[in-house]
Amino acid sequence: MRSLRLKFFVAAMIDLKFDHVSKKYMVRQEAAVGASGNPLVRKLRSLRRRARPFWAVHDVSFEVRRGEALGIIGHNGAGKSTILKLLSNITTPTSGEIKINGRLSALIEVGSGFHPELTGRENIYLNGSILGMRRREISRKLDSIVDFAGVRQFIDTPVKRYSSGMYVRLGFSIAAFLDPDILLLDEVLAVGDAAFQTKCLERITELKRTGTTIVFISHDLGAVERLCDRVLLMERGEVAASGAPRDVIAEYQRRAASFTQTTSQHTPQAGGESKSAAITSLTFHDATGHETNFSRTGDAVTARFEYEAREHLKDVVFEIIFFSGDGNLQCQLTTEPGDSPIALEPGVGVVEFSCAELGLQPGIYHLDTVIKHRDAPTAIDWQPRCAMLRVDPGKLVHGRFYLPHSWRVTQGAATKNGTHADQSFGELASRR
Amino acid sequence: MSSDISTELVGDHVLQGGAERRVTTIGAPSFSPLRLLGGVRKLVQYRDLLYTLSVHRIKVRYKQSVLGIAWAILQPLSLMLIYTIIFSYIARMPSDGAPYAIFAYAALLPWTGFSNALTNATNSLVSHSNLVTKVYFPREILPLTYVFAAVFDFLIASTVFIGLMIYYHVPLTINALYSLPIIAVMMIFTTAMAFLFSATQVRFRDIGVAMPLLLQLWMFATPVIYPLSAVPRRLLPFYLLNPMAGLIESFRQVMLYGVRPDLRLLGIAALLSMLLLVAFYIYFKRVEATVADII
Numbered sequence: 197m198r199s200l201r202l203k204f205f206v207a208a209m210i211d212l213k214f215d216h217v218s219k220k221y222m223v224r225q226e227a228a229v230g231a232s233g234n235p236l237v238r239k240l241r242s243l244r245r246r247a248r249p250f251w252a253v254h255d256v257s258f259e260v261r262r263g264e265a266l267g268i269i270g271h272n273g274a275g276k277s278t279i280l281k282l283l284s285n286i287t288t289p290t291s292g293e294i295k296i297n298g299r300l301s302a303l304i305e306v307g308s309g310f311h312p313e314l315t316g317r318e319n320i321y322l323n324g325s326i327l328g329m330r331r332r333e334i335s336r337k338l339d340s341i342v343d344f345a346g347v348r349q350f351i352d353t354p355v356k357r358y359s360s361g362m363y364v365r366l367g368f369s370i371a372a373f374l375d376p377d378i379l380l381l382d383e384v385l386a387v388g389d390a391a392f393q394t395k396c397l398e399r400i401t402e403l404k405r406t407g408t409t410i411v412f413i414s415h416d417l418g419a420v421e422r423l424c425d426r427v428l429l430m431e432r433g434e435v436a437a438s439g440a441p442r443d444v445i446a447e448y449q450r451r452a453a454s455f456t457q458t459t460s461q462h463t464p465q466a467g468g469e470s471k472s473a474a475i476t477s478l479t480f481h482d483a484t485g486h487e488t489n490f491s492r493t494g495d496a497v498t499a500r501f502e503y504e505a506r507e508h509l510k511d512v513v514f515e516i517i518f519f520s521g522d523g524n525l526q527c528q529l530t531t532e533p534g535d536s537p538i539a540l541e542p543g544v545g546v547v548e549f550s551c552a553e554l555g556l557q558p559g560i561y562h563l564d565t566v567i568k569h570r571d572a573p574t575a576i577d578w579q580p581r582c583a584m585l586r587v588d589p590g591k592l593v594h595g596r597f598y599l600p601h602s603w604r605v606t607q608g609a610a611t612k613n614g615t616h617a618d619q620s621f622g623e624l625a626s627r628r
Numbered sequence: 629m630s631s632d633i634s635t636e637l638v639g640d641h642v643l644q645g646g647a648e649r650r651v652t653t654i655g656a657p658s659f660s661p662l663r664l665l666g667g668v669r670k671l672v673q674y675r676d677l678l679y680t681l682s683v684h685r686i687k688v689r690y691k692q693s694v695l696g697i698a699w700a701i702l703q704p705l706s707l708m709l710i711y712t713i714i715f716s717y718i719a720r721m722p723s724d725g726a727p728y729a730i731f732a733y734a735a736l737l738p739w740t741g742f743s744n745a746l747t748n749a750t751n752s753l754v755s756h757s758n759l760v761t762k763v764y765f766p767r768e769i770l771p772l773t774y775v776f777a778a779v780f781d782f783l784i785a786s787t788v789f790i791g792l793m794i795y796y797h798v799p800l801t802i803n804a805l806y807s808l809p810i811i812a813v814m815m816i817f818t819t820a821m822a823f824l825f826s827a828t829q830v831r832f833r834d835i836g837v838a839m840p841l842l843l844q845l846w847m848f849a850t851p852v853i854y855p856l857s858a859v860p861r862r863l864l865p866f867y868l869l870n871p872m873a874g875l876i877e878s879f880r881q882v883m884l885y886g887v888r889p890d891l892r893l894l895g896i897a898a899l900l901s902m903l904l905l906v907a908f909y910i911y912f913k914r915v916e917a918t919v920a921d922i923i
Contacts, residue, residue, distance in 0.1 A: 221921060281920065285654055285764040288917040294654040302763065309759055313688045322684055325677035326763050377649060 210297065211378050211409040212260040212283065217292035219278050222247035252278040254433040255292075260378075265410040267424035267441060269417065269448055271581070274430040276413045280382050283411065298377025298409075301327050303368070312356035316347055316366060319355050323370045337373045344399070345369035365392055372399045378409045383416075397423070417445050417560055417586065449489040449584055473505040473540060473576045475565045478516070478583045492590030493598050497554050499529060501547040503540075503567060503577075510569075511537040512576065514547045517564040518556065519581070526561065527597075532570065553600035558589045657917035659910065667913050671766045678769050682776040689777065700781040701788050704740045708733040711853050724855045726884050730792045734880040735852040737782065737789055738811070742818050742872065743843045745778035749822035750829050751836050757923045767916045768909070771822040775815060782811075789883075801886035810879050810894065817871050817901035823908040827915040830923055846870075851877050871897040 253275045260266045268276050281287045282294060284302035309326045310319050320341055324334040342348050345365040347358070355363060371379075381400070400423060404410055414420050420427060420441060427444040429437040429451075437447045482488045483496040491497045499516055518526040529549040531538060563583045568575040591598050671678070690696040708729060715721035716728040723731035749771035753760060756770055793800065829835040849870055851859070856877040859867050868874055874897040878889035 282654070285652075286761065287920045288654060288657050291656050296652040296654070298649040300652075309763060311684065311688060313691045314684060318684065318687070321680050325674070325680045326759065326765055328674065328765070329676075331676045331680065 209262040210259050210295075211262050211264075212266075212297070212411070213293075213295040214256055214258050214279075214282075215293045215295070217253060217256050217282060217289045217294060218251060219253040219282060219287070220290040221250045221252055223250045251433050253282065253289075256433070256435055257292075258428060258435065258438065260409055260411065262409055263404070263407045264426065265404055265412060265424045267420040267427040268411065268413045268430060269415075269420060269427060269445065270430035270436075275433040276430050277382065278433075279430070280380055280411070280413055284380055296378065299328065300378040300380065301371060301374045301376035302380035303371040303382065310355050310363070310367065313354055315354055316342075316351045316358070319366070320370055323367070324374070327371065327374055329374060341366075341369045341373050344372065344395075361392075368392075368396055372396070372403070376408065378411070379403060380411045380413075382413045415560060417448070418558075421445055446489070449586065471577050472507045473503055473509060473512070473567050475501065475503050475567060475577050475579050475582070476544070477502045478563065478565050478579075480585055489584070490586035490588055491554050492588045493556060493558060493593055494553050494591030494600070497551050499549040499551075501549065501565060502544065503547065504544045505540040505542050507542055509540040509576070511571075512540055513538070513566075513568050513570050515564075515566040515568070516549060517566065518585075519562045519564070520559060526556065537570070553598070554587065554590075555598045555600060556587045557593050557597060558587050561585045561587065657914065659914065664906075664910060664913070667766070667768075667909070671768065674766050674769060677765055678772060678776075681769060682773040682780075685773045685777040686780050697784060700784040703744075704733065704736040704785050705788055707736050707740070711736075715853060721854055722858055724857060724885070726798075727796050730789075730796050730798065730884065731855075731880070732853060733789055733792055734884050735850075735876050737785055738814060738876060738879050739847060739850065739852050739872075740785070741778045741782040742814065743847070744781065745775045745818050746821055746825065746843065747839055748774040748777070749818075750825040750839055752822075753826050753830050753919060754833070754836070754923065760923055761920045767919060768823065768912055771826045772819065775819050775822055778818070779811075779815065793883075798884060799886060803882045803886050803888050806882040806889050806894075807879055809898075810875055810882065810889065813894065813898045813901050814872075814875050814879075816905050817875070817897070820901060820904035820908045823905075823912040827908075827912045827919075830915060830919055846872070849873070851880075868893065868896070871900050 256275070256279065258266075268279060270276050278287075280302065282289055283296070284300065286302075309323045311322060314322060317338070320338060321331065321334055325331065342351055345362070345368075347362050347366055350358065350362065355366070358366070379400075397419065400410065400412075404423070410423070412420060412423055424441050426439065427441045428435055429444050429448050431451070436451070437444050477500075479487050479500045480489065480491065481498045481500060482491065485498075501514055501516065503514075513530060513532045515532070516529040518528065520526050529551075531547070561584065562581045563585065565577075565579045565582055566575045567577045690699065693699065695702065711732045712729045715732070716723075721728065752770040752774055753767060760767065760770075792798075825835055825839070847853075849867075850872045856873070874890070874893040878894055878897075881887050881889050
């Protein structure tokens with residue numbers, strides 16, 4: 197029976213198999229501050245109190261064939277990282293079974309196994325063995341690892357003296373030369389400079405070409421689309437969609453843009469139904485007015501913000517806040533500096549923010565929407581991370597953002613008689 | 629391989645274009661003797677990590693310290709000096725005829741090894757939480773490396789012991805060879821306790837806090853600074869339930885007095901240590917399955 201199953205396993209060349217896997221975490225709520233005087237009494241009570249179950253992954257099944265690259269995308273907390281932890285055996289499932297055919301290496305956090313006091317060389321051995329390599333194997337690959345990371349000069353220096361860039365490069369290089377049968381990657385490309393990122397992608401592509409099975413978890417939808425053959429969309433611990441990268445990513449963006457599907461993910465805002473106004477949708481439109489989920493740097497874009505007011509409101513402010521994939525605040529659109537205060541009548545309405553030239557760098561942006569009173573500290577309605585906008589490369593960006601600009605060249609401006617030999621190029625923009 | 633993982637025993641190695649592939653199955657935590665065997669096999673598979681990490685443990689410990697490796701000697705040596713001053717000049721302590729300094733050192737040498745190994749190993753999972761939550765490897769490697777590092781320190785500190793033996797003209801007899809099995813049993817017992825404490829420390833950090841006190845009490849319950857002959861006879865059966873008591877006394881007997889150890893005593897300690905090792909290894913593997921979730 198067993199050998200039969202094994203034969204099937206090999207014949208179908210399935211390298212990874214998730215079979216109805218679930219993972220439950222028990223979430224114990226901390227006792228409220230000042231609930232009981234004696235800390236010991238409180239501790240004992242909290243031990244007795246039943247913890248609340250939370251299913252980080254619920255009944256997930258999928259397979260990855262040999263040499264295939266599977267991407268896993270989804271919101272934070274959708275279960276992506278739990279899947280990775282289960283695959284790499286850092287933790288075990290509550291039920292279900294995972295089958296792994298071959299040697300698996302996971303690169304979850306670059307350099308997490310480094311010891312600062314040890315030299316680069318010693319750390320290569322340490323990290324290599326943590327990832328399951330034999331010493332002999334490491335010795336054989338030492339040169340390639342050092343060269344790829346570009347740290348030959350510092351190989352016998354303790355890594356605590358390394359710059360963060362060197363640290364990251366060395367960490368990735370070790371994993372990249374492991375030669376695993378299956379490689380797990382979690383947000384590893386979010387680190388290092390652009391040149392090294394390109395190098396990493398090339399290395400991953402090379403591994404893929406030589407038949408390494410890859411599972412890639414990332415917020416970088418562009419990289420997922422380029423690298424993966426198939427994508428899995430996770431939502432609340434379950435597989436929401438799976439298929440060709442383009443389709444699944446489009447589905448992800450569609451879901452992210454429509455409130456009805458995502459708002460249930462957020463904890464109900466204070467007030468709930470009694471909110472005096474609510475944001476009902478946020479959509480983006482291109483120059484021709486068509487609804488879209490992506491734009492390009494330098495293109496015109498309009499954000500359309502629908503709301504419903506349930507009572508008369510005086511002096512309200514609408515805001516859209518942009519966050520990058522790593523959660524940093526990038527910029528905001530607001531009606532705040534307007535001269536005439538906005539008063540709302542009960543009923544529905546629309547606010548449109550127009551940008552003539554979008555200044556954001558290419559990437560994925562997560563958006564918060566807010567309705568608030570001009571001077572009040574708390575929002576009337578606040579929808580965190582309720583929508584997403586993908587910005588594709590358009591106008592060239594060197595630096596942090598694209599500044600809309602025009603240019604003009606004037607030659608021979610400082611002539612004796614003060615006349616201008618003027619050569620105006622007018623409103624020409626620096627198209628790529 | 630933890631208690632929750634078993635490598636298929638049938639057709640373990642799948643030949644695929646000449647490359648060996650191993651099928652691993654991960655399921656919910658459960659226990660069977662077969663899986664325990666799998667755990668040991670996974671440990672053997674990772675033996676290079678055990679070696680590398682143990683060596684680095686030793687290197688890191690003495691890096692950036694002025695006295696470096698001399699610390700391995702200084703610890704038992706300074707304890708020996710203090711106890712010698714107290715128990716041979718201030719108070720009189722029987723030492724079965726041997727000079728008190730070497731009498732104390734013969735027991736402090738293995739005891740500091742045991743005590744250091746246990747203190748460090750207890751914290752090993754918690755102090756490596758960044759690794760434990762990011763990478764998989766058999767977790768028992770972490771406490772084990774501290775046991776090996778302690779053995780290394782023991783060997784370094786043994787040089788002083790040899791010096792003392794020459795100084796006090798203590799003859800070395802063939803019975804000194806018994807020290808090897810004694811140390812082996814001591815390592816087994818230390819490993820068993822390291823598994824118990826490090827796994828428990830993950831959930832109850834009290835263990836780590838209580839460790840110095842526990843080891844202090846434990847030392848007084850072991851014939852380190854006094855001879856076993858000073859223990860009242862009627863208390864002996866209870867007293868010897870502590871395997872360290874029999875082991876430390878045996879080590880001193882074979883090294884200092886050149887007599888054969890009480891083999892029955894040694895046998896009981898060995899048997900007890902083995903049983904504890906198996907029991908606590910099972911417990912450790914059970915905790916390991918979810919350690920990344922609770923650490």
